[in-house]
Amino acid sequence: MKYKLVLLLAVLSFKLLAQQKQFSSAENGKFIYYEVVEKASGKDSLMLRANAFIDLYKKSIKKQSTTDTSITAKGLLIIDKTILVASHPSGEVNFKLTFEAREKKYRFWLTDFEYIPYGRDRYSNYVPTTKIATPLEQTPGKLSSGEWKDIVEAAYDKTGKFADNFKQALATNSTQKKKKKTETVSTAKW
């Protein structure tokens, strides 16, 4: 009985944690993912690294404007539907990225999230079914509410991963990256 209660508590805690994973809302009511990072590198380095990151992922992020201290870009995240061990793309979420750098700190936020569903074409490839996107904040009707909740959660997860990659890139000085030396194994002695 005791173990059952512990298990129930664990499941409820897990559910609660899962529910906490959701977008915040900006002043304009739109979903936003906002982070401020302190104790970072100098402003110029941060700008250099942020630009390099966007250039590296140019297929999914397109720069819109750049100043000495800021970048705005538009990007997309692919949402997947998983079946056992395999998955396929089920849609894409477009977003707007804003990055601002100061001396030793920076902030960035992603907002204007819009969803475009994918459908399977005649060649069995997943492609956008429409060019007109739906804002992620929109509440759908009852029939689609379950699916929409999954999409919003998946978008949040993907945004979190994107943010982690972005912060990792901004914390790494790519010019001083040491090349990994391949370990040499000698078969002469053993």
Next chain:
Amino acid sequence: MKKFLTAIFSIAGTTCALAQEAPTSPLEFSGSVDTYYKYDFAKRPNIPTSFVSDHNSVSLGMIDLALKKKTGKASFVGEISFGPRGQTQSIPDAANDNSSFHIQNLYINYDFSDKFSMTAGYMGTFIGYEVISPVGNFNYSTSYLFTNGPFQNAGIKATYKFSDKVSLMAGLFNDWNLYSATRGVSSIGGQLMISPVEGWTAYLNVLSGADPYGYGTIEDLTTSYQITKAFKLGLNAANYDMADDAGGYAGVALYPQVAVADAVTLGLRGEYFKYKDVGTVEGSSYTGLTLTANIKSGGLTFIPEVRLDHNGDKPFLNKTGGAAPNAGQFSLAAVYAF
């Protein structure tokens, strides 16, 4: 049960291990299942287009399973179906061999660059608006243009993407709908894709060579335009001429669709189709009007549909079995895509 779970985790482990070794896309797995009920107003199978054939019966469409994987610049697609829609009703020569399955797509693609790619294998045809898979169509029943045109083409094709707005495909193909050629690699085909404005895509297609009826050339325009978030308009027009004036067909179908709620879209298919005159024998012409609703909930789509067809030559049957110029049917289909 234990063995089953062990097998699943072994596959999962292998997939993860492979994923770590090379930067590849995960194995994509998708598919669909569909079933339907149809009631023909003449109380017998009547309208001669593909699929949805059985009267007053809860009948099967097909189960369709597709795999896709991309490693670097190379990718493959394998898609196979079982069930009447994917088997005997899909291949013109099915009656000869009663095929036990039907390959929908089986091809390998290589991206030489972001703009240029080549594909070889057996593929869904590039001709026409409608496809075999019910997931790819809005209407559950199919048009005369679809029924009479190619379903699939085996061959090799090269595609060059000039921009997101223009691309060109050219290829060499076997005769229609066959895994292996009976008359050699005998067809040449091409497709020009143009996207003049956001949401509007037009495909100009041509395919010339061997087909199930002989030799001929088909020209086809397939286009769709998402004009507003709620309204989409599709159009398919085709002209097929057989060699030596041995016949052919021409037709046009319009597909307006309007979303009336988040999960509900209504659509109409209006079609005019005519077989070409052969000598002094005048070709028959059909008009068809199909009203369809798509009601979606997750992966499930309910498709209620009413269809009315007309042909002045009275090719249809009435309730008593006599010739009739009109035919009508109601169907309710359930399609689940995963």
